[in-house]
Amino acid sequence: MQRTAALLLAVPAFLSAQAPLPDDGRLDAAWFGPAAQLQASKTLGFQWLKTGLDLRHRSLRLKAWEPAAWLLGKRSTKDQLLLERLEGSLLPELTRGLQRGLKGALPVSRTEGDLVLVGRVVDAVGEESDFMSSGPSFLSLDLKLVDGDSGELLGAFHTTLRGPGADMLAIQYSQWCENLGRLLAPLAKPLPVAAAVPPSPAKSAPPAAAPAFDLEGALRRIEGLKRDGLLTEAECQVLRLKASERAKGA
Numbered sequence: 001m002q003r004t005a006a007l008l009l010a011v012p013a014f015l016s017a018q019a020p021l022p023d024d025g026r027l028d029a030a031w032f033g034p035a036a037q038l039q040a041s042k043t044l045g046f047q048w049l050k051t052g053l054d055l056r057h058r059s060l061r062l063k064a065w066e067p068a069a070w071l072l073g074k075r076s077t078k079d080q081l082l083l084e085r086l087e088g089s090l091l092p093e094l095t096r097g098l099q100r101g102l103k104g105a106l107p108v109s110r111t112e113g114d115l116v117l118v119g120r121v122v123d124a125v126g127e128e129s130d131f132m133s134s135g136p137s138f139l140s141l142d143l144k145l146v147d148g149d150s151g152e153l154l155g156a157f158h159t160t161l162r163g164p165g166a167d168m169l170a171i172q173y174s175q176w177c178e179n180l181g182r183l184l185a186p187l188a189k190p191l192p193v194a195a196a197v198p199p200s201p202a203k204s205a206p207p208a209a210a211p212a213f214d215l216e217g218a219l220r221r222i223e224g225l226k227r228d229g230l231l232t233e234a235e236c237q238v239l240r241l242k243a244s245e246r247a248k249g250a
Contacts, residue, residue, distance in 0.1 A: 028142070032156040053187055095108055118144060
């Protein structure tokens with residue numbers, strides 16, 4: 001009896017120690033594969049991109065979505081009706097939203113592309129018909145980006161959209177698709193061209209060497225000035241001395 005009581009007391013503690021399931025069990029990591037390590041994202045819910053992913057010179061093909069997974073089990077008629085109302089617009093709106101977010105950085109097509117983006121709905125909760133018990137509607141979905149040739153996983157995304165009715169969910173989904181395009185756009189743009197290095201200024205030619213001092217010419221000019229009576233002998237002596245000193249300095 002005591003052993004049974006002890007076990008019953010331990011059960012709540014054990015359960016509280018278990019890590020909560022991502023997105024209340026709506027995120028199935030096995031669908032993406034072991035490479036994806038999804039992290040919480042403010043704009044996309046959960047996301048993962050392969051390290052160093054380069055989408056330059058690639059093109060994106062949107063594949064038809066897989067059937068709804070209903071990870072939490074089949075829901076009531078109202079939930080299935082919500083999905084039926086939305087599912088016809090999921091792929092077309094994904095195309096438009098991605099194109100808005102990418103702004104031409106990556107071509108998007110339903111038929112061609114060496115990158116493949118495939119999605120699925122994993123849960124849906126429709127509006128209550130009784131206004132007394134009305135609550136928000138939910139739409140949970142997965143998307144994964146894979147290499148079209150090798151099948152390698154390149155990106156993984158999961159979100160749960162919440163809003164009062166299908167119309168609000170459609171608006172949120174449109175914005176989510178655009179945000180996904182904005183995330184991928186920088187990975188597809190060419191690297192910025194390095195700024196041109198300005199040419200180094202041309203080196204100026206070294207100054208020409210001063211011509212050697214012409215002592216003999218200077219002495220002749222001094223003698224000429226003396227003959228013309230423009231210099232006295234004393235002045236000539238001073239000038240001869242200066243010319244000789246300059247010649248030595250040169």
